[in-house]
Amino acid sequence: MKLPQLDLTQIRVLIADQQSSVRTWLRTQLALIGIQQASMAANATDLLRHCKTGGFDVVLCDHHLDNQKDGVDLLEDLRYQSLLPLSSVFMIVTGERTYKRVISAVEFAPDDYLIKPFSANDLSHRVMAALMKKQILKDVFARLAVHDYPGVIEACDKVIAGKTHHTLDALRIKAEALLTLERLDEAAEIYASVSTQRAVPWARMGFAMVLQKRGLIDEAAAEATKLNTDCPEFLSVYDFLARTHEQRGDLAAAMEYLERADALSPANTERLRHLGKLASETGDHPRAAAAMRKVVDRTHKSGRGKLDDHLTLMKNLVEENTRKEADERLKTMRNSFSDTPEGIIATEVAIARQRHIAGDTDAANQAIDRALATHQETPDIAPTIAVDLAEVCVDTGRTDDALKVAERIGEGAGSLDASLRRRLGRLRPDTPPPASASVTPPPMQATPPAPVEIPATEAPAESLADEIETARLLKALANALASLDAKWDEAEAAACRELLIDTFSVAPREREVIQAHIRYDRIAARNGADRHKPTTRKAIENPAANS
Template identity: 30%
Template structure:
């Protein structure tokens, strides 16, 4: 490990800027596995005036400190020896929200390789400083980042609260006073508008930016909007154009893979993911996606490499996923190696807990037996799976239901997989891509005509259930509408249209009868459930905004809230019904 070279003083311009910041009251954490480096960095911070400095010699020790103490500044090395590396520490901090939006994270490392820098950059440290460093460079970078972070402080806090529209308005306020950071603010504003379900407004921001300069992130943003609008071919061309100009722009690869997938070009999608994984190989989600894509294509060697890599890099990651173990077990089954497949499943059940893991392990076990030609054991797994289904009224997620239905049909069971597929349809009655996938499963089970009728009947049940609640709402029977939608959510807990309409009806009830904490909590729980199962939905941010307006007045936005609430009363957003 290289030692930073300590310079005797900080450049004069930086010293003047730093003098305006009270560094003595802030909390600092230095994370490095080499004690000499920690001591040198500590002395650099002390020269700045820092008093409250903690140290960690490993990723695990850092996580313990971060979980119980708020730090304003973290200096973290990339290589931390055994256990979590700096990238994985930052990854977990971001996911667990262990630092406030205005805090600063500086990644300090001797690593210069593309994969190390890109891997860390994907989790957005505020700066990546290459060793050896001088005290002057360290403190100048710290000051520069700190000043910038304070501009985004309120915006980031609104983002954490999922109030994306308010955050976008705060961007405009900051642009008026901080022209130096206008481009960064416009980039964030566009991202916020996309999360708020306002793609056309986001498009306007991207186009405004591109009039000034050809930024890759703005072109990628425009391409994502085109892709979401169904113009997959135009999006593909734009993503490939970005990659042609900057082959290290990793987000464009991920988005291009999605575009190819939506176009039904699975081989092309897999090829792009493979290239992205070579550029930045330490992303657990990317290796998992590559493994899944290769498995669907029957490219067993590639799937095996991706799943094994995913397991290896996920060992100390908060993103460690059981999916990689199940994928590898399927690979072993298709290689006619059920022994290793069962060993992998045993490891998965040991490393991960919960009923859903046990259920998915049983499904995968059955698929492994079936794919390796052991039909007797496959049928036994199917029988055990039916028992597990009967014992638990709660149904798993859509992908698990599809795998379960596929296995049960394969081993000769009919009623249970039919019920599962109908449940999927009722919860996704307007998702035509998924309905086509369900139809193909029925086709494979030699139930084409019957399957088509079941799909139509299940869609009608969902539509009728939703429309009755909307009708009660439109005829002013809000108490009955709230109760009906509660029952609808219980029967169809993952139907997006029902969830959104239920939240809208709860909001209308409070607009009519006044704020109550119980209804507010119920509406918020519904929307948070939506955000967990399908983030980025168009109506999410709009309904969050309406909820915010119903809250008791918040400091700093009283007048704005009153004005918007008056507008909401004049032109209320309606729940949607289907003919």
């Protein structure tokens, strides 16, 4: 693949730093390599204003930009408000070297992280490398921006065929697009191939996601737990494990994983929001209030603030009986959101909770009446606000009103997040339940091979003899698959299937065994043969016991 040429005279850079001397030095160094168009920002407000009015190819942002927001907060704001396209480079510049600060920044995936002091040569090399990567993946990012996932796959294939330094990036993006399109076998093949060649956590994480999408929640959790043990700094796995434990109904374990990740990287607002919701749902009011307090304070006066964050915080402050803070938070919520019907309903719900806890039944009912009137007059109310209104009706003994509110949520209940569906399910028994370990795997695209379905089997062997036998079988299976891949032969295919049965009998949950089934199905599909359904020797010999 011929590398693209960069016209540096057309590159637009935004330099954001409190110190004018640093901004000047950075601009001078960029000018020396041919980048002449540089704008300056001295604080977060300046940076956001610049990004709203004009697109930049590169943003160099100091981590401690001002007292209101740091570089990570700004990156999160820019992405949330869609002010920074995927084709733009965002670099965080900092003198901070502590583990927690660095891992927090890296989690939000800036294009680079420059630690002071660095030389002019370091700066030019890193900026040029980041720009070249964006240029090579330009078509990929353009397709991602419009959610054209088949187009993403096609663009990634072109990059992969070009064998550049960014082949691994293209493979990762392609696999994620395949997951989105439910083409699970193809995604699994990429993750398996990358895992055997490179020790990259995202490939192992992807394999766990494939298992989860197939409905194999226990196997997905086991794979992710291994990754968490091997790579405790890979933060995405904590969120994944939290979701899988939530699917299993173990909310305590889900919250534990979220808190462990927050201890490593306190900057992730969405993770804190998830923790706050789960804690509120389980009645852990101090834990919920602590999490939601951070969320509300961090997103206040930014594009990431959400009304239901304020309402969740208020609910738990009231339950904690922290009257003074609750009054102050209520005033802030009213001032920020009272110009919308949802804001009016949320404010009245919060007042009703306060008055109910204080024993003022009349005032609580009056607030609920005002909320119900606004709800009745407004056609589309966010389900999060409607569920809170229904819950306060239940708490105050107004069950009929609660059911009427719940009915208004309608057919969209199945698309709600798991926590909201559980809460709604307590009000409406017909609400679709959250996904659990017993869910049916999602339907596949018509692209062969079909998904590998892992049936219930005997527990994996743990003795030394079984481990030796498993290793022997896996080696024989690898050789058989390599031979079959080179030239299809029916007799060799039958022998290969026997090996698949033997390995699945002794080690059904081993990743190498699952990968072997995927590889066999891919080879079989290419040669017009049937795929092999995973099964054990015991199931074949005694089918009645497994019917």
